[in-house]
Every structure is written in structure tokens, then in C-alpha cells.
Amino acid sequence: MPLWLREYSWRQSGAAVYLSLPVRGLRVTAANIFCTERYLKVSVPPFLFEAILYAPIDETNSTAKIGNGIVFFTLYKKEVAMWESLTVVNVNKEELQHLRENAVLKAHEKAKEETEAKKVLKQEHKKYALEATMKLEEAERKRIEELKEQERQKVSKELELWRSQQEDAEKQKRVQKEGERYEEVEQLKEKKKEKINKTRIPNEEIPKTKLKPTKGHGSCSIFSENLKEEQLPAPRSAGTIKISFTSRVFPTALRESRVAEEEEWLQKQAEARRTITADLSELEDLKEEEKNPDWLKDKGNKMFATGNYLAAVNAYNLAIRLNNKLPLLYLNRAACHLKLRNLHKAIEDSSKALELLTPPVPDNETARVKAYVRRGTAFCQLELYTEGLQDYEAALKIDPKNKAIEKDAEKIRYTIQGTVQKS
Amino acid sequence: MSAPCAERPQVVVHAQQSLHYTAFECRWVPRSARLLCLGSAPRGSGVLQLYELRAGRLALLSEVEKAKPIKCGTFGAASLQRRHVATGDFAGTLGIWDLEAPEIPVYSVRGHKEIINSIDGVGGLGVGEGAPEIVTGSRDGTVKVWDPRQKETPVANMEPVQGESKRDCWTVAFGNAYNQEERVVCAGYDNGDIKLFDLKTMSLRWETNIKNGVCSMEFDRKDINMNKLVATSLEGKFHVFDMRTQHPTKGFASVSEKAHKSTIWQVRHLPQNRDIFMTSGGAGSLHLWKYEYPAQRSKKDLEGAEMGVAGSVSLLQNVTLSTQPISSLDWSPDKKGLCVCSAFDQTVRVLIVTKLNKV
Numbered sequence: 032m033p034l035w036l037r038e039y040s041w042r043q044s045g046a047a048v049y050l051s052l053p054v055r056g057l058r059v060t061a062a063n064i065f066c067t068e069r070y071l072k073v074s075v076p077p078f079l080f081e082a083i084l085y086a087p088i089d090e091t092n093s094t095a096k097i098g099n100g101i102v103f104f105t106l107y108k109k110e111v112a113m114w115e116s117l118t119v120v121n122v123n124k125e126e127l128q129h130l131r132e133n134a135v136l137k138a139h140e141k142a143k144e145e146t147e148a149k150k151v152l153k154q155e156h157k158k159y160a161l162e163a164t165m166k167l168e169e170a171e172r173k174r175i176e177e178l179k180e181q182e183r184q185k186v187s188k189e190l191e192l193w194r195s196q197q198e199d200a201e202k203q204k205r206v207q208k209e210g211e212r213y214e215e216v217e218q219l220k221e222k223k224k225e226k227i228n229k230t231r232i233p234n235e236e237i238p239k240t241k242l243k244p245t246k247g248h249g250s251c252s253i254f255s256e257n258l259k260e261e262q263l264p265a266p267r268s269a270g271t272i273k274i275s276f277t278s279r280v281f282p283t284a285l286r287e288s289r290v291a292e293e294e295e296w297l298q299k300q301a302e303a304r305r306t307i308t309a310d311l312s313e314l315e316d317l318k319e320e321e322k323n324p325d326w327l328k329d330k331g332n333k334m335f336a337t338g339n340y341l342a343a344v345n346a347y348n349l350a351i352r353l354n355n356k357l358p359l360l361y362l363n364r365a366a367c368h369l370k371l372r373n374l375h376k377a378i379e380d381s382s383k384a385l386e387l388l389t390p391p392v393p394d395n396e397t398a399r400v401k402a403y404v405r406r407g408t409a410f411c412q413l414e415l416y417t418e419g420l421q422d423y424e425a426a427l428k429i430d431p432k433n434k435a436i437e438k439d440a441e442k443i444r445y446t447i448q449g450t451v452q453k454s
Numbered sequence: 455m456s457a458p459c460a461e462r463p464q465v466v467v468h469a470q471q472s473l474h475y476t477a478f479e480c481r482w483v484p485r486s487a488r489l490l491c492l493g494s495a496p497r498g499s500g501v502l503q504l505y506e507l508r509a510g511r512l513a514l515l516s517e518v519e520k521a522k523p524i525k526c527g528t529f530g531a532a533s534l535q536r537r538h539v540a541t542g543d544f545a546g547t548l549g550i551w552d553l554e555a556p557e558i559p560v561y562s563v564r565g566h567k568e569i570i571n572s573i574d575g576v577g578g579l580g581v582g583e584g585a586p587e588i589v590t591g592s593r594d595g596t597v598k599v600w601d602p603r604q605k606e607t608p609v610a611n612m613e614p615v616q617g618e619s620k621r622d623c624w625t626v627a628f629g630n631a632y633n634q635e636e637r638v639v640c641a642g643y644d645n646g647d648i649k650l651f652d653l654k655t656m657s658l659r660w661e662t663n664i665k666n667g668v669c670s671m672e673f674d675r676k677d678i679n680m681n682k683l684v685a686t687s688l689e690g691k692f693h694v695f696d697m698r699t700q701h702p703t704k705g706f707a708s709v710s711e712k713a714h715k716s717t718i719w720q721v722r723h724l725p726q727n728r729d730i731f732m733t734s735g736g737a738g739s740l741h742l743w744k745y746e747y748p749a750q751r752s753k754k755d756l757e758g759a760e761m762g763v764a765g766s767v768s769l770l771q772n773v774t775l776s777t778q779p780i781s782s783l784d785w786s787p788d789k790k791g792l793c794v795c796s797a798f799d800q801t802v803r804v805l806i807v808t809k810l811n812k813v
Contacts, residue, residue, distance in 0.1 A: 183466045186791075186806045187510055190468065193789055194487040194507060201486070264585050264634050266601035267609040270656035274612055276621045277647055277663045284621065284645040287665045287689055 033079035041117045048088070050104040050117065052080055059097050066090045067141075068109070070134035073102060083130055085114040306353065324350040328360055331367075340367045358387035362398060365405045374409045381406035391429075400426045404436060407443075416447045463742060463791075463813060465773040469804040471512040475501045477796040479526050482786045483537055483553070484579050488515065489784075489794050490553070491802055492541060494523030500543055504553060507804060518556045522547065530575025530628070530676070531586035531602065540588045540602075542570025548590055550602055561602050566592035572670075576628035576637065579787070582677030584634040595620030597641045599653065612641065612651055621645045629673035629697075630680040638680060642668025648685055660705050664693055670720045673697070674728035682745065684731055686718035692733060694745060699752040699762035707762035713741050713769070720783040726790045730770070730813060734783045738776030738797060740805075743767050744813060770813060775803060 041050040050071075057075045065072040068087040073080040088106040096103040108114075279285060281293060331346035347364040350357070365380035384402045388395045407422035423440040430436070477493035487507045495501045500520035505512040520543070527541040538560055540550045546566030549559040570590045577586035587609065588600045599610035614620045622644040630638035637653040644667040650660040666687040674682040679698070683706075686692040690713060695706040714735030724730040729745045748765045755761045778798035786792040791807040 179464070179466065182464060182808055183468070183806075186466060186808060187468060190487075190507070190789065190792065190806070191509060197485070197487055197788070266585060266604040267587075267599070267653065269607055269609050269611075270653075272610070272612045272651055272656055272658055273615045274649060274658060274661075275615050275618050276643065276645060279645065282619070284667055285663070285665055286667070287691075290665070 033074075034077050036073070036078055036080035039080070039117075043114055045111050045113065046108055048104075048106040048108065048114065048117065050082075050106065052102045052104070053100060054078070054102055055100050059102055061095075061097075064095050064102070065134075065138070066093065066095075067134040067137050070130060071104070071106075072134075081131075082118045083127070085116055085119055086110060086112065306355075322353060324354040324357060324360065327353075328357070328363065331360075331363055335363065335367060335370075340370045343367045344371070356387065358384045358395070358398060358402075361387065362402055362405070365402070365409075369405055369408060369412075372412070374413050377409040378406055381409070396429055400430045400433070400436075403429070404439075407439075411443060411446075416443055416450070419443055420447065461809065461812060463771050463807050463809045465740060465742070465771060466806045466808060467775065467803055468792075468806045469507060469510050469512050471505065471802050473503070473796075473800045473802060476798060476800060477782065477802055478524065479782045480794045480796040480802050481527055481529060481539070481784050482788075482792075482794060483539075484529055484532070484787055485534065485537070486788075489802075489804075490527065490539060491796060492524040492527045493796075494544070495519070498523065500524040502541075502551070502556060505802075512802070512804065516553075516556075521545075525570055526573045528573050528575040528588070529579065531578040531588045532575070533578055533586070534580050540573060540575055542573045542590050542592075544569045546570055546592060546594070548573070548588065548600060550588075561605070563600065563606055565590060565598050565600065565608065566594050566596065568593035571623060572625045574626050574628050576631050576676050582631045584631055584637065587628070587637070589626045589628060589639050591623035591626035591641055593622040595623060595643075597623055597626055597639065597651070599639060610639075610651070610653055610656065612639070612649070621647065624668055625671045627671045627673055627683070628676045629683065631677050632679050640671055640673070640683060642671045642685055644668070646687065660700060662705055664691075664710075666691060669717060672721050672723055672731075674723045674731070681728065684721045684723070684733075686721045686733055688717045690714050690716055690718060690735070692718050692721065694764065694767055696751065696762040696764050699760050701755070701761045702759055704755075704761060707764040709764035709767060711743075711767050713772075714739055717779065719779050719781050722783045722785055722793075724790070724810065725785050725787045727810065727813070730810065732783060732785075732793070732807075734780035734795060736779040737774065738778055738780055738799075739772060739774040740780065740783070740795065741772040742770040742807065744770050771807075775805075776801065 036052065036054065039050060039052045041048060043049065052073060054073070054075065057078060059073065059075055063073055063075050065074070067090055069084045071082045071084060084106070087109040089109050090106075093104065093106040096105075277285070280297065283289075327346050327350035331343040331350065334340075334343040334346060344364060344367045347360050347367065350360050351364070354360075361380045361384035365377045365384065368374070368377035368380060381402045385399065385406075388399050388402065391399065403422045403426035407419045407426065410416070410419035410422060420440065420443045423436060423443060426436050427433070427440060473491065473493070475493045475495040477491045479492045481490045481492075482488070483490055483504070489505050489507070489512075491501075491503045491505065493501050500523045502518040502520065502524065504515045504517075506515050507513075522543040522545045524541045524543045527539050529537060529539055531540060532538045536552060538550050538552050540548065542548055546564060546568055548561075548563050548565045548570065550561040552560050570592045572591045573588060575586065575588045576582065577584050585601055585603075588602065589597060590600070591597045595614050597612040598608035601609045623641050624644050625642040627640045628637065629640060630636050635654050638659065639651045639653060641649050641651070643649075646663045646665045646667060648662050648664060648668055648671070649658060651657070652659040664685060664687055666689050669686050669688060671683060671685045673680055674684070681697055683695040683697050684692060685695070691710055692713065693708045693710040695708040697706055700706055713733060714737060716736030718733050718735050720734045722732055724732070729747075731743055731745070733741050733743065735741070745767050746765050748763045750763055751765075752760050752762050775795070776797040776799050780795050780797045783795045784793060786794070791810045792804070793807065794802060794804050796802040
């Protein structure tokens with residue numbers, strides 16, 4: 032049951048009602064005040080004040096001032112009239128409830144309407160802004176276009192002017208040339224007559240091609256040119272320069288973007304060559320099949336089966352020298368080392384095998400399980416139980432159904448707990 | 455972008471012409487508004503077309519068909535009075551043609567066994583001194599220097615040693631022709647070798663390897679003491695070598711830059727400003743660069759030998775014109791900023807680069 036706040040005082044003018052509500056010690060905020068056209072409520076649990084107003088008010092403009100332990104309402108009446116009382120009297124419970132609900136509904140509706148109105152306004156604003164920016168950009172573009180056009184036209188005009196100047200200049204030159212040529216022809220005719228009298232060995236080279244009849248301007252200009260040619264130096268004495276190109280392994284031309292690929296290829300080639308030629312001298316006395324890593328692996332397996340672990344290790348060593356990229360060789364060698372109690376070597380080999388067995392795919396599951404188990408065993412035998420357990424768990428993760436591994440893992444856990452307890 | 459947008463040079467397409475053949479080279483005819491396009495027609499014959507730039511359009515003046523497709527051409531060794539173009543074709547023939555009478559070559563020699571990839575000329579156009587010479591670089595691995603006055607035999611021949619497997623020569627450039635005797639030829643090969651031959655002493659002066667086939671090379675000026683050499687390569691890299699100081703072991707200092715994200719097909723220096731050059735890429739883009747010299751162009755190394763210091767390169771502008779590689783680029787020697795480029799999309803474009811005065 033709420034505690035009703037009944038002490039309030041109010042006065043009114045023609046257009047407004049002033050209501051003062053003491054709220055000693057209570058913290059009232061805007062959220063606690065609910066006001067609709069005919070209903071006013073202040074709710075600060077457990078305190079409650081409500082009033083069904085005598086006449087409708089304009090709740091958008093009405094204000095409430097909170098402070099000094101009092102909430103002061105200024106309610107503007109919708110109709111200018113004097114109220115008999117602040118609240119409506121003779122209201123029974125049902126009506127009250129009804130009114131309350133109405134009020135809430137109305138408030139909701141109003142809120143909805145407001146949000147709708149806001150949305151629409153926002154859209155309009157956005158549209159307007161967009162249009163404005165578009166206009167601005169259009170204007171900018173036009174301006175730039177116009178500038179460009181102007182430039183173009185200016186330049187075109189200049190060009191035309193220059194061109195017409197060129198033409199005039201050329202025409203003049205041509206006219207001049209014609210004039211000169213006539214003079215020269217006369218001169219040369221006279222010279223020819225002289226030549227006939229003297230024997231003159233022409234020492235300037237008159238290329239045969241130039242003496243061919245050329246259309247139009249006649250052979251006269253050629254002669255004038257020849258006289259000028261005397262001023263040019265003689266043709267260079269022939270010489271040859273031998274060149275060699277940057278040496279390159281590949282027959283194609285060098286391209287920067289391919290350099291990385293080419294380096295890789297060369298490295299791989301170098302590695303392959305190294306393995307083949309490395310121990311050639313030692314391997315010369317071995318038979319052909321003994322150079323085959325797979326054959327050696329089989330040999331090793333057989334010797335392992337018979338218990339000849341050292342021989343097996345030898346076989347695997349040779350196989351690894353020939354091809355160090357086969358994980359199975361390392362795996363089997365690890366098993367041998369385990370039997371021989373070379374635990375560190377066993378760990379190394381199983382690790383190398385695991386490295387080579389990346390990426391982890393279902394195909395090399397069995398191999399990886401074996402590798403983990405062997406390494407785990409080696410660790411345990413070195414009393415590095417935590418590492419061993421890690422490897423066993425890894426093996427279990429790959430192959431959860433293997434009972435033997437599970438059992439061994441359990442044993443190790445037990446041992447660890449045992450040692451922890453002890454220490 | 456150091457300079458604000460409004461101050462940077464802009465590349466404007468002034469005129470464009472669609473061709474019915476693949477143009478491998480386009481060159482301005484010196485002292486005129488005419489340009490020459492050389493290439494290969496679909497039926498496997500060579501094409502020479504002469505255009506004139508008129509009022510924003512290219513007007514075809516003449517067209518000639520040749521037996522073999524033409525790969526490259528230059529006016530470098532032409533005299534100003536008779537502007538003859540030297541071309542190299544797919545069969546290895548060097549020909550010099552008079553554009554007013556192009557039926558018969560003025561000079562022709564089957565100099566190489568395979569396609570002539572690149573050609574350069576020096577000594578003509580009133581630029582520099584010395585005899586006019588033409589150098590050709592070919593797929594047969596040899597680089598030959600020709601004098602138009604001497605028939606049949608080259609005046610210099612740079613060939614691989616007997617028995618050496620040959621590498622294609624992709625580009626050649628003349629340089630250092632500042633007096634009558636001095637001349638240098640630089641050749642770039644498809645395995646990244648760059649070799650500098652001194653023609654005065656007939657010897658190999660310098661070689662290096664830039665690790666990717668060299669597509670194009672150019673000295674910033676042919677007729678001065680060699681100053682800078684730009685070499686572009688595959689895989690989007692180009693190197694600028696400072697050629698003023700040669701170290702006995704380290705050679706020339708260089709700075710390299712990655713651009714275009716594709717093969718850089720051509721580099722051409724602006725004739726009016728030797729520190730500005732344009733590179734064209736396999737993605738149809740053009741980049742305009744400016745080279746800035748370092749505070750000191752040479753310094754002494756630990757043993758006291760002089761070593762060059764490379765400067766830096768900054769990008770002035772870039773533009774994408776086409777989706778196909780722009781295989782050829784040429785600045786007009788007469789009008790600053792006017793250039794022509796041809797791409798494998800069978801178009802030739804005349805471009806204007808603005809604001810080069812303010813760079």
C-alpha cells in the first residue's frame with residue numbers, strides 16, 4: 032500500500048494552476064513525475080501523490096520545479112476558467128482505475144506520435160542536406176570543367192597562331208629558296224663549263240643515291256648541300272665493341288618480381304645436389320639397393336624385430352643421410368634408442384619425426400600417436416613425468432580409444448601425485 | 455601535391471585521330487606543325503602517314519605503304535633543309551626517307567637480322583656539332599651506328615662476344631655530343647643491362663643492371679656534356695642517373711621511382727627544359743615529372759674518389775588517356791608544351807601541357 036501524500040497547497044489564476052507539494056527528504060526526479068491532460072501523479076515509492084484534475088491542462092507547456100523539499104507545479108489550463116477544486120471529487124474506485132489507465136495510454140500514444148514526428152523531420156533534414164551537397168559538388172565540377180575549357184581554347188588559339196606563323200615563314204623560305212636556286216643553277220652552269228676544261232677529281236663523296244632523279248625540286252639543291260657537307264667531319268672509322276651480358280643461371284631475362292621464386296628454386300637444387308654428392312666416396316662400395324632409403328628402412332625394421340638394435344640404428348642412420356625428410360625413419364630410430372635406453376636421442380628423434388609430420392592430418396595419425404608415445408616413454412624414464420604426461424595426453428587426444436595409452440597416462444598421473452604428496 | 459591545383463601543369467587533349475593501323479611511333483616533323491605516324495597495318499605491311507595539325511583537327515596529308523611494318527623512326531640526324539626521317543622496320547632494315555618523295559629510300563641497308571627495336575639520330579637539325587649519325591638497336595643483340603654517307607657498313611658495331619647468348623636490345627640513345635669528336639651511345643637490353651659505349655675511344659665506358667628489361671632511355675640533352683639519363687623499365691620503375699660524375703667502381707648515382715603500376719613504355723624530356731620529362735605507361739597513363747638537383751652534385755667517398763649524388767624526382771601531373779599502353783611520345787621542338795602520343799588503341803593524340811613556364 033502506498034503512502035499517500037495528502038498535504039498539498041494550491042492556488043490558481045485564470046490561465047494556470049499553481050500546485051505546491053511538499054516532499055520532505057524525498058529525492059524526486061523527472062522520472063517520478065507522470066502527467067497527462069487530466070491526471071497528475073508523483074510516485075516516489077513508497078510515497079504516492081495523484082490527482083485527477085478538475086479540467087484538462089496543457090501538459091506539454093506545464094512545468095514542475097523540484098527543489099527545497101517541495102515540488103512546485105505550474106499547470107496551464109486548456110480552457111481559461113476558474114476551477115472549483117484541484118481534483119475531481121466523487122470518483123469511485125473503478126472510475127479512478129479507468130482514468131488512470133486512460134492516462135497511461137494517452138501518454139504512450141503521445142510518446143509514439145512524438146517519435147514519429149521526429150523521424151519524419153530527420154528524414155527531411157537529411158534529404159535537404161544531401162541535395163545541398165550535391166548542388167555544391169555539381170557547381171564545383173562545372174567550375175573545373177569551365178576552367179579546363181578555357182585553357183583548352185586559349186591554348187588552341189595560341190597553337191593556331193603559331194601554326195599560321197610557321198606556314199608564313201615556310202612560304203617565305205620556299206620563295207627565297209627558289210630565288211637562290213635559280214641563281215645557283217646559273218652559277219653551276221658556269222662552273223660546269225670550267226670543269227670540262229680542268230680535270231678535277233671530286234674528293235667529296237657524292238652518294239649514288241642522291242643522284243637518282245628526285246621528283247620536283249630538282250638536283251640543284253643537292254649540289255648546294257654538297258658544298259656545305261665539306262664542313263662536316265668525315266664518317267667515323269669503323270670499329271667494333273664486343274660486349275657480354277650479365278651472367279645468369281636461367282635462360283630467361285631477369286625480372287625483379289621473379290627473383291624470390293628463382294632463389295627458392297636454386298636453393299632446393301643446391302640441397303638436392305648436396306645430398307646426392309655428399310658421401311659419394313663412402314657409398315661407392317655399397318650395392319645399388321643399399322643406397323635406397325626404403326630398402327634400408329626395411330632392413331632396419333627386420334633387425335629391430337630380431338632384437339639387433341644397434342644394427343637397426345646403423346641402417347636408419349644411413350637411410351637418414353640419404354634422405355632426411357622421411358619421418359618414419361626418425362620414428363623407428365627413436366624406438367631403437369628407447370630399447371637401447373638412449374633416452375635423449377629417443378626424444379630428439381621423436382621430436383624430429385613430429386616436426387616432419389606436420390600438417391596434422393588423419394593420414395599420419397598413427398605415426399603421430401607412436402611419436403608422442405615414444406617421446407612420453409622417454410620422458411618418464413628420465414623421470415620428467417610432467418612432460419611425459421603432456422605427450423601421453425597429446426597421443427590420447429589424437430586416438431582417444433587406445434586403452435594402453437590411457438592406462439599409462441593414469442599411471443603417470445598417479446606417480447606425479449605421489450611425488451607431489453611426498454615433497 | 456606541393457603546388458595548388460590551379461598552378462599545376464594541365465594536360466589537355468587538343469586533337470585526336472583514329473587510325474586504321476597500329477602506330478608504333480609518332481614524331482613531329484621539325485619546324486612545322488606536321489607529324490609523322492609509323493606503324494603496322496593489319497595485313498602486315500608498314501604504314502607511314504603524314505598529318506598536319508589544323509584548327510584542332512589532324513588532317514591527313516599523305517600516306518605511304520611499305521613492305522614491312524615500321525617499328526621506329528627519328529628525325530635526329532636530318533638536316534633542317536631536307537628533313538629526312540630514318541626508320542627501322544621489322545625485318546631489320548634501316549631506311550632514310552624523304553617525305554616529299556617517299557617511294558624510294560634515300561638510304562637503305564639491311565643492317566640487322568631481326569627487328570630494329572629502337573633508333574636514334576644525332577648531329578642533325580642544327581643541334582650540336584659533328585657528323586650526323588644514326589644508331590639502331592635490334593633484337594639480334596647488336597647495336598650499330600650508321601653514317602648516312604657510308605653505305606652498307608656501320609661505323610660502329612656493338613655485338614656480343616662469339617658464343618655468348620644474346621639478349622634483345624630494346625632501346626638506344628645518343629648523348630654527350632658536345633663537340634665534333636665526343637659521342638656516346640647508351641643501350642638498354644631486355645635483361646636489365648644498360649651499357650654506355652664511348653664512340654670516341656670505341657670502348658665500353660659503363661654498364662649496370664637495373665633488374666628489369668629496359669624499355670626506354672633518353673639523355674636529357676644529346677648535345678651537351680652528358681648530364682642526366684632516364685631509363686624506364688618493366689614493372690613500373692624508372693631510374694634517373696646523374697651522368698656528370700662517374701665513380702670508378704660504383705658508376706653513376708641514380709634515383710629510382712615507381713609509377714604507373716605497369717610497364718613504363720616511353721620517357722621523353724621537354725626540349726625547352728631539360729629537367730622536365732614525361733613518362734608513358736602500359737595502363738594508358740602519362741606522368742609529368744620534374745627533377746630537382748641535390749645541393750651538391752658530387753661528393754668524395756672514403757677513398758677520396760668522386761661520387762655523384764642523385765637528386766629527387768617529383769610528380770607534376772598525371773592523366774590517363776587510354777586503356778591501352780601509350781607506346782610513343784614526342785614533344786614538339788618548336789612549341790613548348792605541345793606533344794603527340796600514340797597508343798595501341800589505334801589513336802594518335804595531340805596534347806598540350808599548360809603552365810610549363812611556371813614550373
